[in-house]
Amino acid sequence: MPTLKINDVEVKVEPGTLLLDACAQAGFPVPSYCYHPTLTPVATCRMCVVEIKGQPKLATSCTTLAADGQEVFTESPAVKDGRAGVMEFLLINHPLDCPICDQAGECKLQDYSYQYGQDDSRMVEPKRRYRYEDLGAKIVIDKNRCIHCTRCVRFTKEISGTYELTVANRGSNLEVTTYAGRSMDENPLAGNVVDLCPVGALTSRDFRFNKRVWYLKPVPTINRHSPMANPMWADVDKNRVWRFRPRPQGTQVSTHYMFDEERLAWHRYDLDPAVRVATPVLRGAPASVEAVAAALREGATAVVGQGTFGCDSAQRLGDLASAPELRYGSGDRVVQIQFPALQLSSDGVLNRRGFSERGYRFGHLDELLAKVKGGEVRSVILLHDEAFSSRAEAAKLREIVEAAPFSLVLEPIPGELSGLATATLPVTTFLEEADFVIDHEGVLKRYQKALQAPKGVKTVAAWAKELAAATQAAHA
Structure with a gap:
């Protein structure tokens, strides 16, 4: 088993463990946007950078394997400066619409901006704006909020296999879009892209503008409409249920995702x-x-x-x-x-x-x-x-x-x-x-x-x- 030091704390991990997971195991969780345990790591957000002794540049921990003898630092001045730069870059074109965004209250962009960002912005140019695109009756996309983590794209490729979403163009014109204007209505797993999106670029039409998440109390329960009784969260407030969400259990892929039929079953139990x-x-x-x-x-x-x-x-x-x-x-x-x-x-x-x-x-x-x-x-x-x-x-x-x-x-x-x-x-x-x-x-x-x-x-x-x-x- 590889033995390494993370912030001077010695830790042993299983062979093949990503450095990001090793840091979490040692008690030093690393922030990330694009990484997800069930999807292929791509290191697009650069938020998970760490410093490895002996290497000239910061390394993305979601694509670096933990190795024997490594000395890793997650809070060094270089790492802090790198994260702050990433946050400034991501916020350059992000709209200030938190007051009307469904993701407000459980948004990683808000959390990480507070924890790792800066107090001000040097951006004085007009923010970039994308055209409206319709993803159908299930999902609403606001590409102005998108930080291009590609979680949703990888999901439709690797999990659902339906390939509705893709990344088009390059540079400042980069955007997550659909193949030939396809909607996500035929995808029985479409609602999962809302859970995967860390910033509110993808929201659910069913839950949209219904409730602020900080009023909701998540209660651990089981998915009664799942054959395997998968764990899920029932979000409740004022003795009413407002939505169902997956409750992931480690690396068990089946617990990270819900079918739309199961997700929308909450309506059956919202009884007058x-x-x-x-x-x-x-x-x-x-x-x-x-x-x-x-x-x-x-x-x-x-x-x-x-x-x-x-x-x-x-x-x-x-x-x-x-x-x-x-x-x-x-x-x-x-x-x-x-x-x-x-x-x-x-x-x-x-x-x-x-x-x-x-x-x-x-x-x-x-x-x-x-x-x-x-x-x-x-x-x-x-x-x-x-x-x-x-x-x-x-x-x-x-x-x-x-x-x-x-x-x-x-x-x-x-x-x-x-x-x-x-x-x-x-x-x-x-x-x-x-x-x-x-x-x-x-x-x-x-x-x-x-x-x-x-x-x-x-x-x-x-x-x-x-x-x-x-x-x-x-x-x-």
Whole structure:
């Protein structure tokens, strides 16, 4: 393993480690614009320069490998002067539109200007201006803000493989543009260029001018619409969710990026409390949980749990089944594999494994329907989200609900089955609870509560506990 000194601190790194990563490992992070751990390093921004003893010029740490015996300095006078020069150069043509820029508050140009820049500018000439260019309904580009780090260009080349963006011209006319006026509407990963852009040259039409980021609280959670339950940030304020963003985990490429479908799923969970049902409903009228429990006590009860909910919910709900063999699994969403490096599974039911480990049997809904029609099962409890069931499975579940003498449906976002059920209970969305799932590779992933549920809306586990307590009290 190479051993080197960084600011007189000795550090050992793995062979092939970039000097930029070695500096971060030693506790001396180096600023950068163009570098990204999942993209090819190109050293275009020159912000990551460091001084290496014995070399006549500053070196870009994102393209230099750590070597045995190196002595590296990240805060020498030469390095500080170099960074200040880079910052002055980048700001020469950058517009002063921070007050209206969506990137304000999480902009590296702002941060680095404060940390490494100068107090004034020697620029007296008019700033350069680019023409407007349309990238479609997803992305807005403002090339006047662009610092030509080429992250977005490399992304469309190396990750999405769609090649919409390129670098054209040279010198003061350099610009990031599109091939023959192509938009990014057909790119299912288009929203990631907004995350990659360090300066606000690329912004999201969906989030544009909606919220200032310094008001948002990022809550670590999981991507429920990702087959692998990838980690993500849910940005919330005033008990509302405003956007979803990837939450990268080291060098795992799949955690750095989100599909646009997953990113825009936040709209499903931005629910108006005023229109949400907040009380149990039995036969079309508000009722107590004791009344619902009383109806469940009459005959055998089967439970159908969709594998997109948490393991705690699965365990508590499963305890309500009259017998272990009456736990059935649902959910058959299939995700088309378009990018193998990002999509590690086509099974869109992220917690199928967690439900299976708790006795839920998937693919046996026909068996349950036969038992309901045969009178072996009188009551059915169904935990469901229509976004993760195909039309065929939804039709089968509808048939089960209609055939059962008593049906209790729990849907965070009420759908058709809630309208057909004998009873419903208002349950939380995954943003309103804390739980965990087990992904398809057996990795346990926890997620935190991001939103406060309206009064009367409870977690699946809480309702299951109350139903079980009411049943036991009746038998006491």
